[in-house]
Amino acid sequence: MTDYRIDALQFVNWSEKSLEKLRVGKLDAVHVTVAYHENFRKTIDSITEWNSLFRKHADRIFQGLTAEDIEKAKQSGRTAIFFGFQNPTPIEDDIGLLEVWHRLGVRFMQLSYNNQSLLATGYKEHDDTGVTNMGREVIKEMNRLGMVIDLSHSGERSTLETIELSGRPVAITHANPEFWHPIKRNKSDKVLKALAESGGILGLSLYPFHLKDGSSCELTDFCSMVARLVDLIGIDHIGIGSDLCQDQPASALHWMRNGRWKFSENTDEDFPAMPSWFPDNSGFNFLADGLNKSGFSGEETAKILGNNWYRYMKHSFLPNER
């Protein structure tokens, strides 16, 4: 069987330099964020900027629409880029916009980012009131279209309810287990088990805030966490969703956090330094070494570094009806 390397969440400022690292890390597919807080029209501007990047770097990247595009990427030595939203703002209050976005190639959408959305509750709210009326309709429509429901930033109740309501397996594209690094943004055993039992998948994050010991996190420690996670939910429901934000300016961090929902304070806060063993997409090679040295077989390592995501995408990107 062919092995695929897939990252289920990146927000990189792409340039010749960062694109070159995609090759070094042998990435066949990456899910990229095209909207955090943008409305419909502003997200269209993200799409036209992406189309310009695709034209300029046609030898390195192209837009992925189906799992077959991952195979096509592998065969041509390029990377298939799949679009996704971290917040449902691009559908505004119009469920009909989901089909428009699906046609434009959007394959992932989070039901909520950090705060309450029209669909569900984010993990930073004091109360999680679960999936809203519109949220229930949106879950059905995403199921119909073949758009992956992503719960990375959702609160626990919203997450568990969505897993229950969704007719198709959902994803948590970028987060880590709470048992390893107990912050609210990481996921409880209960969520992880419900996710795996429903056929869903978790992308493990390399973002320092989600890691034990942050930027100083050791690769061996990360790999021990993976081993413990395999004991909890099995090997088939684990992938990578690095949350890599390479070369982004501090202003991107402020936009992600504050959008337009509050008056942003002028802070000096910037993105944290990445662990030495995951500075950019070359980190996939370090991860492969680390997992092998920690006792994972070649097949197990390949599953974690992309084959599990490939299998999941192959099923999840197909519409339920045509």
Place this chain on the structure above:
Amino acid sequence: MTDYRIDALQFVNWSEKSLEKLRVGKLDAVHVTVAYHENFRKTIDSITEWNSLFRKHADRIFQGLTAEDIEKAKQSGRTAIFFGFQNPTPIEDDIGLLEVWHRLGVRFMQLSYNNQSLLATGYKEHDDTGVTNMGREVIKEMNRLGMVIDLSHSGERSTLETIELSGRPVAITHANPEFWHPIKRNKSDKVLKALAESGGILGLSLYPFHLKDGSSCELTDFCSMVARLVDLIGIDHIGIGSDLCQDQPASALHWMRNGRWKFSENTDEDFPAMPSWFPDNSGFNFLADGLNKSGFSGEETAKILGNNWYRYMKHSFLPNER
């Protein structure tokens, strides 16, 4: 060879009644107008309304994206609906929006409606200054994407320049020869010959304003015109683009004419009555009879009623590069 029936321009208010006529007329494909003067965001609302129609009437219509969808329509006894713009307003001043619209299935765009646009001049302006700087870029991008350049409402100079500039055959989806009914909206021999020589195609209009004797136009007279046109440009460059506006309210006519470019006068003007032999899509059966009785062979009639458009679409909907 299979025969296809195709109408290259309709703006029908769709209902069970008008959809039923599509079956009676055995239409395999229809190009429908989804924007006259709408900007990008408002045209998206037209698309979501169309998607609702497709869901509601999945047994009768579906969105066509490729010429293969015309075959699929024939095989399943349905009609493939292809989207088009009569004015370039949905791309605003952003050439990048063409690729977005192409991905959303838009397959036709007029460079100008009645007035001056950012791209070219409409037939109602006093001076036609030809294709603009942006127009030249848009022609190249439409050629690349596989979006048909439609010149139905453009002025003569803009039309001739576009035929010259375009790397792929263009279309006049709905108009008649000036030699038969001499109004400025119909096309001169010079335009018709240049169109045919470049491999383009003309859709003959059944809209009373474009017909000799208007609503009282005789079918035999229409068919004599077709015979004379065949003598002028050959049989392979002629199809139908009826401009059927069945069941539209008068407000639609006012929107088409006035958009937001002038303060609309309160008139009682309504759509003109259609000729008795083309009241709706059942008119395709009358046309078939009329052409046969006028001496056209079965093969020639089939070319005019759809096979020519099918051949044209098969080439024109393919991108120049992928």
